[in-house]
Amino acid sequence: MFYYTILLAVLFICSIGSTTYAFAPLSSNHVGSNSINNRPIIEHISSYTPITHQTSSTTSTTCLQMALLDDAMKTRLDGIRRSYQALTERLADPDVIGDSNLLRQVMKDRSQSEEVVLVYDDYCRLDEELEGAQELFQDAGDDAEMREMARSEMKEIEVQLEELEAKIKILLLPKDPNDDRNCMLEIRAGTGGSEANLFAGDLLDVYRKFMSNEGYSVKMMDSSAGDDGGYKNVVLEVKGDSVYSKLKWEAGVHRVQRVPATETQGRVHTSTATVAIMVSNSICLVCLICSYHLQSLLTL
Helix, strand or coil, X not given: CHHHHHHHXXXXXXXXXXXXXXXXXXXXXXXXXCCCCCHHHHHHHHHCHHHHHHHHHHHHHHHHCCCCCCHHHHHHHHHHHHHHHHHHHHCCCHHHHHCHHHHHHHHHHHHHHHHHHXXXXXXXXXXXXXXXXXXXXXXXXXXXXXXXXXXXXXXXXXHHHHHHHHHHHHHCCCCCCCCCCCEEEEEEEXXXXXXXXXXXXXXXXXXXXXXXXXXXXXXXXXXXXXXXXXXXXEEEEEECCCHHHHHHHHCEXXXXXXXXXXXXXXXXXXXXXXXXXXXXXXXXXXXXXXXXHHHHHHCC
């Protein structure tokens, strides 16, 4: 009986110790505790604080970094600017001034690179201003107002640099070899009857006004007038500086919804007209096909 009592006491003490041992780690390291004053939770979160700060710092740095033009692009742009400056100097050369054809060619070559050079000059100027704002930000030290002013200026400049960079990339895209050529413009009335003829005439007036403002030379090659006004079909020959580059986007079907002058009951009509833009002095595709077949027959 005595031994039995001692055995029960030992088991009781061991059970208390094991229970204390089992709950002690949970009370100190359990992350899921809802206690507000639980220090281990704060320590657990603070142990991940450097990672959180590192991520936010990286994100902030990435947002402030500019996707600047790479060295290869800058080298190419510097070469274009040097060529532009050389062509500008040639305009003052007496030999060039005395030769009208050479002068026209030099002016044409210079105008092709003028826009990209001007945009690149603006880009370089803003890039220098950005470097100055960055130096001001670093030299501000603990002056919060000065640092905030520099940071605001940096953000504004970076937005402008991004816009100029996108514009430069577009300007450096390969040009259509036909952009500098003259073209033939045809306007043909589509569906809509007499209203379509009137619409074709309105389009002709719009294009003529645009060509006049651009200084283009316009010659009517063929026309067919409508019964109630306007045109069933009209063909223009347009000559000038980079005519095709500006008019080629007008090709396609144009539509108008309006109450025409020929309508007596005020109903809205939908009419269409087609515009075709063709490069002048271009070789007919049918001729190329016939020449190909003729050559094939001769080789048999």
